[in-house]
Amino acid sequence: MTRRGVIAPALGTLMAACSPLGLLNSLGPRDGGARRVSRDLSYGDHPRQRFDLYAPDGPGPWPVLVFFYGGNWDSGERGLYAWAAQALAARGFVVAVPDYRLVPEAHFPAFVQDAARATARVGHVARDHGGDPGRLGVIGHSAGAYLAMMIALDRRYMTAAGAPDLIRAAAGLAGPYDFPPQDFPSTRAAFGQERNATLTQPVAFVRRDAPPIWLGHGTADTVVHDEDSILLDRGLRSAGASSTLTLYDGLNHVDMVTALSPLFRGKAPVLDDVTRFFQGALTRPVSPMS
Numbered sequence: 001m002t003r004r005g006v007i008a009p010a011l012g013t014l015m016a017a018c019s020p021l022g023l024l025n026s027l028g029p030r031d032g033g034a035r036r037v038s039r040d041l042s043y044g045d046h047p048r049q050r051f052d053l054y055a056p057d058g059p060g061p062w063p064v065l066v067f068f069y070g071g072n073w074d075s076g077e078r079g080l081y082a083w084a085a086q087a088l089a090a091r092g093f094v095v096a097v098p099d100y101r102l103v104p105e106a107h108f109p110a111f112v113q114d115a116a117r118a119t120a121r122v123g124h125v126a127r128d129h130g131g132d133p134g135r136l137g138v139i140g141h142s143a144g145a146y147l148a149m150m151i152a153l154d155r156r157y158m159t160a161a162g163a164p165d166l167i168r169a170a171a172g173l174a175g176p177y178d179f180p181p182q183d184f185p186s187t188r189a190a191f192g193q194e195r196n197a198t199l200t201q202p203v204a205f206v207r208r209d210a211p212p213i214w215l216g217h218g219t220a221d222t223v224v225h226d227e228d229s230i231l232l233d234r235g236l237r238s239a240g241a242s243s244t245l246t247l248y249d250g251l252n253h254v255d256m257v258t259a260l261s262p263l264f265r266g267k268a269p270v271l272d273d274v275t276r277f278f279q280g281a282l283t284r285p286v287s288p289m290s
Helices: 003-017 020-027 078-089 110-129 143-153 155-160 185-191 227-239 270-281
Strands: 034-042 050-056 062-068 094-098 131-141 167-173 213-218 243-248
Touching: 020 078, 034 078, 034 110, 050 078, 050 110, 062 078, 062 110, 062 143, 062 270, 078 094, 078 270, 094 110, 110 131, 110 143, 110 155, 131 143, 131 270, 143 155, 143 167, 167 270, 213 227, 213 270, 227 243, 243 270
Parallel strands: 062 094, 062 131, 131 167, 167 213, 213 243
Antiparallel strands: 034 050, 050 094
């Protein structure tokens, strides 16, 4: 590898660490009672097909969450979201944070396939870390919320990953669920190679037997308007599915994820609402741990 090939990734890592989320991850307060219990677990051969695991202190068994971060499907890394994973883990969940392949190297449906494969792999290893894979949910912010909803609603992805019934609940924070893929540079780059735009839209896969869904959105979001969550909630309800929509007055796009941090938690009860949803949705009898 040339010297230039070494410097470029290092510079990218440095820039990410100096970003607002990177600074929050490095300098912000963390919730106690939880910790990272494993890192760099593999769900594929690609360098980005890896995930970290966080767990509460104590033996469990705990319900399991897979958290997908956002970033326009072209940026992001799991190490910058340890604070969010720890916040959720401190509420009594084993939490996985996967990386996934990104634009321009990958395009739809590769990153959705990665989300499904990561979730299936988490289901396989959760028991080893005090988790109960029979009580597994997915959650994401922005592009990560899109991934969570796609693999929860479109049966093809989890079926292809060998775990069609694994996801028992799903939550989305400020996600894009009903958008024209050709209208924006970021969506053209991510979805432009798919001729059938309908296949890219979570709202197209609403179904009566979908797992329980929770959607949260800020009313001041100018990146992804709250209409996306309103429309998906409306579609799910019309289909007879269980859906809960919570709109947060005055919160913007980034607020919806930073509200999970102790530093910004006073802005809105996002963490409380998500915790309450998953605690209610993931109440089935605990599966055997052997």
